[in-house]
Amino acid sequence: MKYIYLDNNATTQVAPEVLEAMLPYLTEEYGNPSSMYALAGKSERAVARAREQVAELLGAEPDEIIFTSCGTESDNTAFYSALETQPGREHLITTRVEHAAVLNSARNYEQKGLPVTWLGVDEFGRLNLDEVEQALSADTALLSVMYANNETGTIFPVPQIAALAAERGVQMLTDAVQAVGKVPINLKELPVTYLAMSGHKLHAPKGVGVLYVRRGTRFCPFVKGGHQERGRRAGTENVPYIVGLGKACELAMNRFHEEDRVAGLRDRLEKGILELVPEAVVNGDVENRLPGTTNISFKHIEGEAILLLLDRVGIMASSGSACTSGSLEPSHVLRAMGVPYTYAHGSIRLSLSRYNTEDDVDYVLRELPPIIKRLRGISPFS
Amino acid sequence: MWQxxxxxxxxxxxxxxxxxxxxxxxxxxxxxxxCGDALKLYLKIDNGRIVDARFQTFGCASAIASSSALTELIKGKTVDEALKVTNKEIADYxxxxxxxxxxxxVMGQEALEAAIRNWKGEDVVVQEAGEIICKCFGVTDNTVRRAIWENGLKSLEDIIDYTxxxxxxxxxxxxxxxLLAETLARMQVKEVDPGGKPTGKAFEEIRPARPKLTNLKRMQLIxxxxxNEIRPELQRSGGDVDLVDVDGNKVYVELHGQNQGDAARxxxxxxxxxxxLREKVENNIHVFEVSQ
Known part of the structure; x- marks a missing residue:
């Protein structure tokens, strides 16, 4: 059977070049970078090289890059450090559509009594810049706004928001897990304090992430222990995965031009579905969107059922429906956007990568419409 | 991924x-x-027996599968037999x-009850009567009590999963x-009777306010x-009773054992x-003896 992977916002396949770069560090080059012999020196240099590769992709300096275990750890660290190092400031600002890594960090501090401003979005998932500006105060410890939304692909105006925060001397975190490698980010011109990224969203393996911390920022480590990462993140470096992440950043850097092709595939897929399936709508801000993401709702049917039938024909996607999440409510992102329940339960997200082809799009356009029709045939509402 | x-x-x-x-x-x-799931159940009933059952479902794979299982379980059953199908049987199937x-x-069981109420010409109330506790999903206290009682739920998470x-x-x-604490406490009441035996409490007895009974509820309660109460009491004095039939408020029973004399019977x-029965179920109940 043909397999079409359209869930690249969940995770991506490891690029063959990345695996190749990693393999020596899983076999003969196993030294601990902290040790005092040639084998260790090789590991240390490999980590340093990876740090440069990441810094180059982000427009950062290598000493601004901290390797972590994942995007979630990076987000948690930024919240922790911002609060620990600014004792007078307790106020937090974030959006209602963040990834759980940020959402639950903010909720955790809110439960401890810290004031949190939750920014809403409009029906297209867009923030109101005036609201952001009004929320900023001399008491704000951290403003956290994701670069691009994982469910809808909506890209937020992070440069403008970061400028507002910087003008008022407020630290800002952007969770750029979905954006890095897909849209150009230059931290020399983007005045955020922290940026979180994750390896496995850009063809590196799971289990490695990065926290960018701007030079001159006071910092307090979240993971305490040894002196690794210049005392900012303890724990022996995950050398092979860090090497893999570095390689993945280098590949992304050299292949930015391919993102236009990915956007083209996504557009053809989305247009085709809307033409072939009645009562389907696209969720999100189609004008400002990640190249590979589309989020489409099908009225009167439920997302999990769509996914299981897609899986039967080898198509892998995800859904914002209640039933897929283990919770009982549909996606918090779609609800924040005010997507009606009639549509929210039947939403699916198709997220492409540079490994997808025109054939993939043709295949989905052939297989998806009959599945929607079949489920609507069972539904009492259609 | 659900397993x-x-x-x-x-x-x-x-x-x-x-x-x-x-x-x-x-x-x-x-x-x-x-709610994210909905079920419409259609029954063809001939002479008190379900001869055909069909459904339409909006929902996830398990909602569709539960609906399908429900129709398979009840086809061929009498209405009375079908009413005994519990949500657990659907899941077990x-x-x-x-x-x-x-x-x-649970949705499958509720749809079946709603359909049979419809057939009997009773109010087709989608939710069990009571006070709405969960406004998001419109769940009443009685629905929650019943789920706790019938499925032996022990935690808040259980309640969310089931209701x-x-x-x-x-x-x-x-x-x-x-509600959980209250219901569990009521379920665990070990009222010790004079003979020293604890009496189990049925769900219908632990529900605080008693709504007007449907035929179905009256039957279940009886x-x-x-x-749980009458038989143990009779058995202590060497007697026993079997339920033969219920017709509206008329209850037909068969007596056994030592109650020989007419006065004693x-x-x-x-x-x-x-x-x-008048005390615990409804105050207009009449009991008749059916001879063997």
């Missing part, structure tokens, strides 16, 4: 009895688009459901916790009170059985 059994997959991919019965004798509808999906089986109550905004969690019938 569904092969049977769930089979009933999702090849659902039995999908569709509409145009001249259905009974239609039951539960759930809504907002499918080889089990993930705990978080048990509410799909959906509390699964959204979470504002009712305190109320649900209180059976429970007879089983009358005393058992009216003084024990009828009095207890």
């Amino acid at each position: 569904y059994t092969d049977t769930v997959h089979d009933h999702f991919l090849n659902p039995r009895n999908v569709g509409v019965i145009e001249d259905a004798d009974a239609v039951g509808e539960v759930g809504s688009l907002a 499918l080889g089990g459901l993930p705990k978080e999906k048990m509410h799909c089986s 959906k109550a509390g699964g959204a905004c979470g504002q009712c969690h305190d109320k649900l916790q209180a 059976m429970q009170v007879l089983e 009358r005393q058992t019938l009216t003084g024990v059985i009828e009095r207890t």
